[in-house]
Amino acid sequence: MKLVTRDTDYAVRALVYMAQQRGRLVTSREMVDELRIPRAFLRRILQQLGRHAVLKPIKGKMGGFVLSLPAEKIRLTDVMRIFQGSLEISECMFKKQVCPNRARCFLRKRIVSIEAYVVNQLRAISIASLLTEAR
Amino acid sequence: MKLVTRDTDYAVRALVYMAQQRGRLVTSREMVDELRIPRAFLRRILQQLGRHAVLKPIKGKMGGFVLSLPAEKIRLTDVMRIFQGSLEISECMFKKQVCPNRARCFLRKRIVSIEAYVVNQLRAISIASLLTEAR
């Protein structure tokens, strides 16, 4: 079971790195070198973070990225939702029909309650909190 | 994020169904009809449950399956481990090398603690507990 996919993971690393730079403009090239993330992959990830207004892209020569929010306000759940979609842990497997199975449905209830706990825990993790732990 | 894959889910349904039969021999054919699970898929799932001694296969004509444990002793985590392998929620993505990234490692610590909670919750769910909820 995988809670966090690789793009979420890379995004978090990039965001932590940017937060450490305290507002200095950072280029994708620099982060590729520092974080050893495949270039094309990281670029796409940064673009997605830009579209979701997590970071602010500056175009043109001398361009780059800065966080568009304080690191305290960027939560792990925000990043996960961008790259992994819904955080539902128990997506019904009978997508377009009503679930025909009672057994599944009460198992599901249990899982939904576990899910609520997990999401709360993840929401409590911000880029800033990872930053301070990194020291 | 998917906590439970489809084979785990089907396995749980089959086990709940068997538990409801209170020791009566049940064939794969019967469960295919009752539970609307694809035949070949369910057969393979039952075989795997047999290999892991969760149920006891009876060969030959008039054969079938019975649980080999009381339903209280079959935990959701047992079934998940059979079909999904390790329950580690945070498998390090740098499989064969030491993780070169500090940021990831402290994020990982947080996730490991969430994982412990989740596994405990799942371990508390047995086939018997699902059975009583089903009534």
Next chain:
DNA sequence: CAAAATGATATAAATATAGTATCATTTAAC
């Protein structure tokens, strides 16, 4: 020996994850 069950196992199809490549656009410096 035939029918009805499971055992073992190979293969295929569909989906999700991970990664690459290309061309367009913007901006600063000369």
Next chain:
DNA sequence: GTTAAATGATACTATATTTATATCATTTTG
């Protein structure tokens, strides 16, 4: 105004995982 260095948009490829399907062998009862 041209060039270099950055991002934007987007299409594509590769790999792994999930979700099955199919086939033939073996066991057992009648």
